[in-house]
Amino acid sequence: MKVIQTYFPELNEQQCQQLEALYDLYTDWNAKINVISRKDIENLYLHHVLHSLGIVKMLRFKDGSSVMDVGTGGGFPGIPLAIFFPNVQFHLVDSIGKKIKVGQAVAEAIGLKNITFRHCRVEEEKEKYDFVVSRAVMPLADLVKLVRKNIKKEQQNALPNGLICLKGGELQHEILPFRNQALSLELGDYFKEEFFKTKKVVYVPL
Numbered sequence: 001m002k003v004i005q006t007y008f009p010e011l012n013e014q015q016c017q018q019l020e021a022l023y024d025l026y027t028d029w030n031a032k033i034n035v036i037s038r039k040d041i042e043n044l045y046l047h048h049v050l051h052s053l054g055i056v057k058m059l060r061f062k063d064g065s066s067v068m069d070v071g072t073g074g075g076f077p078g079i080p081l082a083i084f085f086p087n088v089q090f091h092l093v094d095s096i097g098k099k100i101k102v103g104q105a106v107a108e109a110i111g112l113k114n115i116t117f118r119h120c121r122v123e124e125e126k127e128k129y130d131f132v133v134s135r136a137v138m139p140l141a142d143l144v145k146l147v148r149k150n151i152k153k154e155q156q157n158a159l160p161n162g163l164i165c166l167k168g169g170e171l172q173h174e175i176l177p178f179r180n181q182a183l184s185l186e187l188g189d190y191f192k193e194e195f196f197k198t199k200k201v202v203y204v205p206l
């Protein structure tokens with residue numbers, strides 16, 4: 001948890017308490033329904049919470065914005081982002097009902113009010129949002145195809161509406177079709193831990 005406060009000292013007491021509570025909640029839920037690799041639960045804050053907050057380095061969503069997390073699993077990156085941006089509305093979708101149940105239980109336990117959940121495939125979701133976020137769900141080109149319908153026309157943020165993804169490893173070929181519009185950030189430039197050396201945040205306006 002300390003690592004989160006080191007990089008985001010602006011978090012208030014309520015946000016810190018909510019983040020703090022995640023460890024026990026995910027440890028308990030993960031023992032019943034696997035949403036994080038079991039040996040990785042020890043690294044919850046570094047590998048999952050801080051990684052999710054990497055999206056903040058690309059864009060600070062304006063109050064009143066709406067964001068959909070596609071393939072959220074147990075709530076990443078949606079839950080850490082909903083804690084970080086209490087005045088932004090988040091909608092988390094996943095095609096596996098059991099995983100959505102975990103996210104819902106965690107959000108309820110920490111009293112998150114700015115979050116809704118839906119058990120569905122993103123193909124079925126028709127609502128529109130300012131941004132879509134995602135981690136470890138599908139190749140960029142597939143995601144772009146599926147979520148274009150979910151992006152609002154009206155703009156209110158510092159970047160035009162679009163998709164912001166957390167990606168690892170070699171990305172050149174995935175980004176190629178979008179190279180003229182996409183922006184990518186190396187998370188290693190912001191977070192010094194080894195884990196982030198290969199991690200990137202990619203933005204595609206839609």
Ligand SMILES: C[S@@+](CC[C@H](N)C(=O)[O-])C[C@H]1O[C@@H](n2cnc3c(N)ncnc32)[C@H](O)[C@@H]1O
Nearest residue numbers: 071072073076094095096120121122135136137
């Ligand atoms: C590897 S997990 C990643 C979960 C979470 N984003 C994380 O980083 O911990 C991929 C998730 O995407 C979901 N998923 C894959 N295709 C999907 C689709 N078409 N619509 C909704 N969810 C999908 C799967 O059910 C799975 O929970």
